[in-house]
Structure formats: structure tokens, C-alpha cells
Amino acid sequence: MKRRNPAISARHAAARRLQDQRRDELAKLRLQRPLTDAELAEEDRLTRALAMRVWREEQRAQEARIAMTTAALIEQENRKKAA
Secondary structure, three states, X not given: OOOOOHHHHHHHHHHHHHHHHHHHHHXXXXXXXXXXXXXXXXXXXXXXXXXXXXXXXXXXXHHHHHHHHHHHHHHHHHHHHHO
């Protein structure tokens, strides 16, 4: 498993928090007035970044499930060979 640099992880976590805060700010602003073209573009970029983040988390979870299943199948096959 790849080890992550804690400094990079902390930096990414801070960037995610800022993205989340800005997306919330834009959502509140949208209730007050129509967003400008620049704000709409920023909102779209932030929404796509969130979607990609969710997709990556789902991919990691799926890969972990596949690895566990594969390991279990290999273990089962090794037991059959040993018997």
C-alpha cells in the first residue's frame, strides 16, 4: 500500500475544507442574488472537484474489497492444494 506524506495529506485536507467552504458560500449567495458568470464557473469547478473526490473514495473502497476477496480466494485455493 502506498504511504502518503502527512504534510501533503494535511495540505490536501486544508484545500478540501476551503473548497467546501467556498461551495457553501456560493450556495448561500445564490439564494440572495443570481450568480455572475465567474461565480457560476467557479461553482461548476468546485462541484466537479467534489464529484471526483467522491468517485476516488468509491474506487479505493472497491479496490480494497477486490483485494480482500482475491486474498480470501487465494487462501481457500491454497488450503485445497495443501489438503
